Amino acid sequence: MGSMPEPVNVTRVLVVGGAYGGLSVALNLQDLCRGLPPRCGEKPTDDEQVVVAQFALDITIVDERDGYYHTIGSPLALASEAFAEKCWVKYDEIPALQSPDIRVLQGSVKSVDPERKVASYVGHGSTETTELQYDYFVAASGLRRVWPVVPQSLRRKQYLFEAGDHIRAVTAAKHGVVIVGGGAVGIEMAAELKLVHPHLTVTLVHSRDKLLSSESLPDEVKDRSLDLLRDAGVDVLMSHRLERTEKTTDDAGGTCLRVHFTNGHAMLADNVVMAVSRSVPSTTYLPHSALDEEGYVKIQANLTFPPTTPNPPTTSPSATSSAGRAKRCGAAMHMGYFAAHNIHQHMQLQQQQQRLGKDDSPPRAQEQKTETETEPKRPQYLELKEIPPMIGLAVGKQAVLTGPRGA
Template sequence: MSAPFSDVCALRSVHNPYRVLIAGGCYAGLAAAINLFQSCDTFDDPIPLDITIVDERDGFYHVIGSPLALSSKSYAEKAWVKYKDIPVLQRPDVRFVHGSVSKIDPESKTATILEKPNKTERAELYDFFIAATGLRRVWPVVPQSQSRDEYLEEAGRHIDAVTNSTAPVLVVGGGAVGIEMAAELKETQPNVQVTLAHSRSKLLSAEPLPDNVKDCALELTEEAKVNVLLNHRLKSSTPVTNAQDGTVVYDVEFENGHKMTASQVIMAVSRSVPSTTYMPAETLTEEGYVNVLPTLQLSSDKIPNALSHFAVGDLIHWSGIKRCGSAMHQGKFAGLNIHQIILQEIQGKEPVLNKLAETPPMIGLAVGKNALSYGGDGMKYGTQVMEWFFEADLGFRIVWDHLRLGM
């Protein structure tokens, strides 16, 4: 017979809580933490927790807002909120560590953490671990700064450079990031000439989407007054300094022989890499993604305590296009599933675990004043779609409220 609920909770007191370590404090990591502690708060006898969130940044950065954050200084201020300024997380059972997880030992349930600013190394014990560090993306897809103050300086320099452009700004790469970056730049800085160059015959060529979606993306991009060059693979970009005033422009040449002069060249084409170097090699694919069960627990039978370890967000090996919505959904499931496992220990009941379904291709794309969506209901586009999916701030308010960050 299992011990009464209150007796087990007494054993798990504030002095001996369930320790949950989350690597990554963006969409998936925050969703996991919030859903877990809100589930544990709902009982007459609250389940004691100690949640530690480790992140290289000192705050939550709205990654999908990057195209606007790197075009508008006022929006850049909004897109990064320090963890200490997020109301729902200001509670004694949630701690933040500005740093990174360098490795985990699943057998002893111990993580090695490197704390900033000096990369001081320390060990952290846990009962449950959640990997939510996402993909490592390069500049200017996302800012590389790790503090809000440095980020504002980084974004400000970039915005000043493109605002003062005398020749066209060239965005290279016609994936979702490149399209949104070019369109937001033109929307916020209408006097700047913006050219988007893509190496293939259709935009979004790397995504498993129907041709009508890719064609619509082109139409909306051109409607946003962005000059689109298809079948233009960048060959070289050579900086040239004006001897009189010291300004720099770029002599650009494409492999098809086309040449142009650009005031700035923004590379929006890069292969993002999963940030999973701290994970045991047995849990990873050849590309570095984490293999998980539908419950988001590690699927490897080669490491101990695999079912106490979860992975969520862009770093998991799963179907579908990497999206903010999917990351938050997976984080929620991980938090709820840890709660179910805790209840099993307390009440002796078999846990009812949420399971992730196979995810078909879907996308939401902001293109200036319009947006394009594709999913189970087919394709939709226009200003109303922009309002539904992104509103006027590339989804910041939607995400903030969905995660209940202001509570």
């Protein structure tokens, strides 16, 4: 009689948010658990032999959208219908996610009970709450952003209408379009509109005397951004605070808007686009004890929830944190990689403890190649360092970049 195959225990990982941070966690963890070098980690040299502990995984990604939305492309997607098509890819069309160990659910996570390791979610278009059990929980739900900073649609089809309607409305403007807000979003939005529609009069107005006034960046970067914006053909009004708009008629009897500023200046425009960012953390589903007063996760350097949260070592949030907010997509992917690495380290620790008899539950791994049975290896957690201020701004055909060398 042949021997019975050992039952394979599968580790369940629940990731909230399928954007830069969430996909980075899922795919790096999948690499590691397959014994491969993680795609965002350092590449091993040809003569370096890397042996990585393998585990069977069941990753569930929950996102409110039906696809991956490339948020950083928003300013161009809201200027060009052709680009808008490329900016949102449905999850079932992303080759890397078509794997038996990854499933993507469209819906909204509403609460998490770390004690029971259960999250509740409501599927898109449903009113029913479903429970999802997990072994590891990852919060990668980023920020909630208003229109027109990002589209508000949850389905690609609806998003294309939303972007198309906006583009047609702003580009039909005879008297031009006024963008309010000289932060990164307003600057890029104004520059992309002017680049794609050179005939359009685009005016950017900002209430302060420097662009990017809420960013802790050197003045040189702020001044350079203003120069590039003007070079790109955008009219820029500094120290202009929007007071109100009123419908009026122009000399030809056409309807347009009169835009009034608190300094007494007024101008005609057909459209006013508010690029004043009011983004808030999407963390309402997390226990209060894990959040600071603004709603950001009180993240630990190794990306776990604070020790006051039950089971903190088995929960690894990425992307929303008070220590290093993912204000850049690269930082979100980096945090996702760290979270994946640390979960993988914790999985090995648990497996060792089970093998040494500290835990009665069955082993989770399919295979373990790196450690001996008697000498437990301490987990090598990666720790996040403070992310220094940096920015990369596309201003028409030019760009402004700043940050520490090598960042």
